[in-house]
Amino acid sequence: MLRKDALGQxxxxxxxxxxxxxxxxxxxxxxxxxxxxxxxISRFNKQIHIIEVKTRASSLxxxxxxxLNQQKIKNMxxxxxxxxxxxxxxxxxxxxxxxxxxxxxxxxNIKYYRDILG
Numbered sequence: 001m002l003r004k005d006a007l008g009q010x011x012x013x014x015x016x017x018x019x020x021x022x023x024x025x026x027x028x029x030x031x032x033x034x035x036x037x038x039x040x041i042s043r044f045n046k047q048i049h050i051i052e053v054k055t056r057a058s059s060l061x062x063x064x065x066x067x068l069n070q071q072k073i074k075n076m077x078x079x080x081x082x083x084x085x086x087x088x089x090x091x092x093x094x095x096x097x098x099x100x101x102x103x104x105x106x107x108x109n110i111k112y113y114r115d116i117l118g
Protein backbone atom coordinates (compact mmCIF):
# COMPACT_ATOMS: atom_id res chain seq x y z
CA MET A 1 0.00 0.00 0.00
CA LEU A 2 1.20 3.52 -0.80
CA ARG A 3 2.21 5.91 1.94
CA LYS A 4 -0.37 8.60 2.65
CA ASP A 5 1.60 11.41 0.97
CA ALA A 6 2.36 9.27 -2.10
CA LEU A 7 -1.29 8.25 -2.37
CA GLY A 8 -2.37 11.89 -2.09
CA GLN A 9 0.08 12.91 -4.81
CA UNK A 10 -1.13 10.07 -7.04
CA UNK A 11 -4.73 11.20 -6.49
CA UNK A 12 -3.97 14.84 -7.25
CA UNK A 13 -2.13 13.83 -10.43
CA UNK A 14 -5.13 11.74 -11.50
CA UNK A 15 -7.48 14.63 -10.68
CA UNK A 16 -5.43 17.06 -12.78
CA UNK A 17 -5.45 14.66 -15.71
CA UNK A 18 -9.22 14.17 -15.31
CA UNK A 19 -9.83 17.94 -15.19
CA UNK A 20 -7.55 18.60 -18.17
CA UNK A 21 -9.51 16.06 -20.22
CA UNK A 22 -12.69 17.95 -19.24
CA UNK A 23 -11.19 21.18 -20.63
CA UNK A 24 -9.86 22.76 -17.44
CA UNK A 25 -6.62 24.71 -17.50
CA UNK A 26 -4.67 23.85 -14.35
CA UNK A 27 -3.23 27.11 -13.06
CA UNK A 28 -1.89 26.11 -9.62
CA UNK A 29 -1.48 23.23 -7.22
CA UNK A 30 -0.95 22.94 -3.49
CA UNK A 31 -1.33 26.61 -2.59
CA UNK A 32 -0.98 27.25 1.15
CA UNK A 33 -2.46 29.99 3.30
CA UNK A 34 -1.13 29.33 6.80
CA UNK A 35 -2.93 26.12 7.86
CA UNK A 36 -5.22 26.07 4.80
CA UNK A 37 -4.35 24.43 1.49
CA UNK A 38 -5.92 24.47 -1.94
CA UNK A 39 -5.14 21.25 -3.80
CA UNK A 40 -5.93 22.40 -7.35
CA ILE A 41 -6.88 25.71 -8.94
CA SER A 42 -8.16 25.54 -12.50
CA ARG A 43 -9.83 27.79 -15.04
CA PHE A 44 -12.87 26.62 -17.01
CA ASN A 45 -15.65 28.61 -18.70
CA LYS A 46 -14.39 31.94 -17.28
CA GLN A 47 -14.65 30.53 -13.75
CA ILE A 48 -11.87 29.79 -11.29
CA HIS A 49 -12.33 26.36 -9.71
CA ILE A 50 -10.87 25.70 -6.29
CA ILE A 51 -10.82 21.96 -5.90
CA GLU A 52 -10.20 19.71 -2.93
CA VAL A 53 -9.03 16.18 -3.72
CA LYS A 54 -9.42 13.20 -1.41
CA THR A 55 -8.03 9.80 -2.27
CA ARG A 56 -8.56 6.42 -0.65
CA ALA A 57 -6.84 3.12 -1.36
CA SER A 58 -9.30 1.14 0.76
CA SER A 59 -12.68 1.58 2.39
CA LEU A 60 -11.27 1.00 5.88
CA UNK A 61 -11.93 4.65 6.80
CA UNK A 62 -14.86 5.16 4.41
CA UNK A 63 -14.90 6.32 0.83
CA UNK A 64 -13.15 9.42 -0.43
CA UNK A 65 -16.56 11.09 -0.81
CA UNK A 66 -17.13 10.62 2.93
CA UNK A 67 -14.30 13.08 3.59
CA LEU A 68 -16.39 16.03 2.38
CA ASN A 69 -17.90 17.48 5.52
CA GLN A 70 -18.98 20.89 6.83
CA GLN A 71 -15.55 21.65 8.31
CA LYS A 72 -13.86 20.90 4.97
CA ILE A 73 -16.32 23.18 3.18
CA LYS A 74 -15.76 25.93 5.75
CA ASN A 75 -11.99 25.70 5.25
CA MET A 76 -12.40 25.76 1.47
CA UNK A 77 -14.51 28.93 1.74
CA UNK A 78 -11.82 30.59 3.87
CA UNK A 79 -9.12 29.59 1.39
CA UNK A 80 -11.24 30.91 -1.49
CA UNK A 81 -11.59 34.30 0.21
CA UNK A 82 -7.82 34.46 0.78
CA UNK A 83 -7.11 33.44 -2.83
CA UNK A 84 -9.65 35.98 -4.12
CA UNK A 85 -8.00 38.76 -2.14
CA UNK A 86 -4.45 37.78 -3.09
CA UNK A 87 -5.16 37.34 -6.81
CA UNK A 88 -7.75 40.15 -7.10
CA UNK A 89 -10.39 37.73 -8.39
CA UNK A 90 -14.06 38.37 -7.66
CA UNK A 91 -15.61 35.74 -5.40
CA UNK A 92 -18.46 35.48 -7.94
CA UNK A 93 -15.96 33.98 -10.39
CA UNK A 94 -14.87 31.26 -7.94
CA UNK A 95 -16.48 27.82 -7.73
CA UNK A 96 -15.65 25.27 -5.04
CA UNK A 97 -15.36 21.68 -6.23
CA UNK A 98 -14.46 18.33 -4.76
CA UNK A 99 -12.91 15.30 -6.40
CA UNK A 100 -13.17 11.94 -4.65
CA UNK A 101 -10.89 9.16 -5.86
CA UNK A 102 -11.24 5.59 -4.65
CA UNK A 103 -8.71 3.10 -5.96
CA UNK A 104 -10.28 -0.30 -6.50
CA UNK A 105 -7.97 -3.02 -7.83
CA UNK A 106 -5.48 -0.27 -8.74
CA UNK A 107 -8.06 1.51 -10.94
CA UNK A 108 -9.19 5.02 -10.07
CA ASN A 109 -12.91 5.55 -9.54
CA ILE A 110 -13.28 9.36 -9.83
CA LYS A 111 -16.30 11.37 -8.71
CA TYR A 112 -16.32 15.09 -9.44
CA TYR A 113 -18.63 17.35 -7.46
CA ARG A 114 -18.47 20.49 -9.62
CA ASP A 115 -20.07 23.01 -7.27
CA ILE A 116 -20.36 21.91 -3.68
CA LEU A 117 -22.17 25.10 -2.66
CA GLY A 118 -24.84 25.20 -5.27
